[in-house]
Amino acid sequence: MMGNVATEPIPPFERFYVAHRDEVLGYLRRLLGQRAEDAWQETFLRALRAYDRLEHGRHLRAWVFTIATNVAMDDLRARPQPQPDGEPSVELRRDAFRDLEHLTGDLPPTERAAVVLRYGYDLAYVQIADALGSSEEAARAAASSGVRRLRRTHERHA
Amino acid sequence: MNVTPDLDARFREVALREGLVDVRYDIVDSPIGSLFVAATEQGLARIHFRPDGQEEALARIFGVRVLRSALDDVRRELNEYFDGTRTSFDLPIDLRVAPFHAEVLRELALVPYGRTETYGALAAKVGRPRAARAVGTVMNRNPIPIVLPCHRIVGANGSLTGYAGGLDVKRRLLELEGATLL
Numbered sequence: 001m002m003g004n005v006a007t008e009p010i011p012p013f014e015r016f017y018v019a020h021r022d023e024v025l026g027y028l029r030r031l032l033g034q035r036a037e038d039a040w041q042e043t044f045l046r047a048l049r050a051y052d053r054l055e056h057g058r059h060l061r062a063w064v065f066t067i068a069t070n071v072a073m074d075d076l077r078a079r080p081q082p083q084p085d086g087e088p089s090v091e092l093r094r095d096a097f098r099d100l101e102h103l104t105g106d107l108p109p110t111e112r113a114a115v116v117l118r119y120g121y122d123l124a125y126v127q128i129a130d131a132l133g134s135s136e137e138a139a140r141a142a143a144s145s146g147v148r149r150l151r152r153t154h155e156r157h158a
Numbered sequence: 159m160n161v162t163p164d165l166d167a168r169f170r171e172v173a174l175r176e177g178l179v180d181v182r183y184d185i186v187d188s189p190i191g192s193l194f195v196a197a198t199e200q201g202l203a204r205i206h207f208r209p210d211g212q213e214e215a216l217a218r219i220f221g222v223r224v225l226r227s228a229l230d231d232v233r234r235e236l237n238e239y240f241d242g243t244r245t246s247f248d249l250p251i252d253l254r255v256a257p258f259h260a261e262v263l264r265e266l267a268l269v270p271y272g273r274t275e276t277y278g279a280l281a282a283k284v285g286r287p288r289a290a291r292a293v294g295t296v297m298n299r300n301p302i303p304i305v306l307p308c309h310r311i312v313g314a315n316g317s318l319t320g321y322a323g324g325l326d327v328k329r330r331l332l333e334l335e336g337a338t339l340l
Binding site: 037052 | 160173179183222
């Protein structure tokens, strides 16, 4: 059940931090590998700097994934990034993602973030769009493109 | 993917160093049970006898940036007090209470170790000799018990009357201090 904006209090930072620290580190490891720890600390410092300006306690999980994605993108954008393929969108089943997950490290950064947020953390495209700073269509296109790229890589390795 | 204790400790340290925390807290073990202690940058702000759920109360009073972190000075002085080697506290205090409460609590802090005082006598010291009941309310809401020694305040007939941590704890603190009990 969704709480009313006015009645959804902001939890003490400690509770927010303990609730999300592990999965945010997992997410950043998927995006950045060994460089995840610095990005993880930066993510929670940014969250803490902004925390007393929050207006309500809704969607805090999506909010911290957005911050983590921004931090990771700053790191990843230093590297070349192929263009999305522009083909019609595709979706993956959860179990299919488990077979392909180990290949996400080879995806370009935006596609990697979109795919991992969508299939690894079950975020909606509107939340992924927030995280990527893009439109919902662009988020869906990035995830689709990533899925096709994963499948091609998987077939090559199969 | 679990955050290691090392990574966790590093984050808390940087958060404090950068001044991003409204209030920090810790749980200190003591002979009278676990104590929830909280401090701002100004000083010790809270001691609670029941640790559960105090984070929300801190967030309402001091701000939502509540972070758990070791309060070494508070822990050390409390340990020394319970070992019987400390008879007064040197910790800075952050007292955010109404003026009358502040006045009574400042006077309370002067009641010596191992001695008791009545509610009425404390009321007289702040110039309100008939306000024993109001002084009782201040004791009841004392945000920093033990350090601000409301356990030393007793009824006119010497009875222990009441205590946030329970009468048994009040008795044990007075016994620790070697106070004469009726």
